[in-house]
Amino acid sequence: MIRIAAVGDIHLGTDSPGSFAPCLAGIGDLADVLLIAGDLTQHGSVAEAEVVAGELAGAEIPVIAVLGNHDHHGDQPDQVVKVLAQAGVRTLEGEGMVLRVGDTCLGVAGAKGFGGGFAGASGSDFGEPLMKAFVRHSKEVSAALRGALDALECDIRVALTHYSPVPDTLAGERPEIFPFLGSYHLAEAVDGGRAQLALHGHAHGGSEKGRTAGGVPVRNVARPVIGRAFALYEVSAHDTCSS
């Protein structure tokens, strides 16, 4: 059994030093890993990434993150990733990583994801170059998530995204903006990649719990949704690592 702490949308800025680190005190007693579902910063600046790194550096457990749209706003996501890495935070984009916790291997596949909408109300790869680019980006990051899940050799697979794979966890947001909040292609990846849990953020006005068409539990851990510093999930493996 693995204990996962998760939060998204902490939106730390240069005005935030000292605001998040205290929430993580003692987290090692509660969880084995902290997953952050994007929007660690407000504007994706290096200065903000340094604040985030400072706040997360004291975490007693491994921290794995994906970037969110805010983290891309400064057009320098690579630098943000690099600053976070210096504090030991591993940022995933179409990649996975495996952690051994006791005799259980946890695999986390991460990708920012993107919008595009959900079955019956989604954008198509058609028309103007911008529209095609929008939908293709959504398909590409979803395919990358699927690839990362498939590549994981582990007992428990968790999908970590910023955008939502399902509309369930957007309940509370206006339906008109669902296509900006997530994409069903992400859910296809979650189901096809045999994830046991999918975590995302982005939809501050949404709700915590949902499920993919394939039955995978989906949790929106955007901080305004969970109303806490982080949510805690216990996930049990069906069987354990052989290696």
Add this chain to the structure above:
Amino acid sequence: MDDAPRGLRESLKRVAVTLKEAQIPFALGGSYACWARGGPEPVHDVDFMLRETDVPRAVDVLCDAGLRPVDPPEDWLTKVYDGDVLVDLIHHPVGRAVTDEMLARSRDMSVDSVRMPVLDATDWFEMTLLALDERYCDLGRVIPMIRAMREQVDWTQVRRATAESPFAEAALLVATRLQLIPAPAGLSPAGPPGPPFTGPPFAGPPSAGPSPVGLPSSGRGSAGEAVTTPPADSGAVTGAPESVSAPAFGSDSALVSDSGLAAAGQLDVTEPAEYLAGELRERLAEDPRVAELGLEVAVASDAVTVRGEVALETRRTAVDIVLAEIVPDRPIRNQVTVSQQESPPTVESVS
């Protein structure tokens, strides 16, 4: 169906030419004036506006021309028949005398290829809206006429002249909410006649300079016709459907100040409230001091209301600062809350 309008038009032209030749001052009124100005073609009767003192002579020359007089019980008009077509000679529309000034405001237009004076569009709407009452208040007839003539009308004057009529107020409210006509600028639509009207009725886009839309007809009597800019709506919201604010009757609910324009610099705060709400929401998302995409902004006459949640108190107060820079004249109702971060009390088992 086609014959009726053709017969009406023939009679219209016959009467107009007869009055012109007799040098009796008149103006084409009623629904044919609306038709001449782009409205739907009427199918019932033909109306001419004359001074009361000229009516007996007009009846005489029309009878000489072969029309048949009728003396109706109404004391505000008389009627003549041209064959089957009824022609009204109106001297007191909606209880107000036809005056020299009103006839002077009319404009020579070509009506079915005959030039004749056509009642001023602003006068026309004053009469039409004041004629609405409990039994005749079909906005389905009025709205298409507003749609057709709106750019020819000084709506500030119409509002002022029809302020006492709830039916006129209702028609103007509907037209305003449909964004057919501008919202009242600085005047209460429902109150008694307001302070003297001095400025242009509404401001145009800021880029167009101090007199952005030519010369709005701020007074009466000029040949000019008001040129309208996009109207300002009275209440709108982005972000949350449930908080759409309806305009308050009897208040300056649709007031959109143009005095903040200079201070705002880039943003046209005279535009319809729903667009303003949308732009304010975008500004809050884009301004680095707030940078929150999920805030709801509602623009109403009395205040700009912002709801939602931010991570820090400094960003909550930044909402006030940013909005005050854009819309300095609007009170800000900041209902934004700051996210709570207490320890996690619960653990969920998901498999």
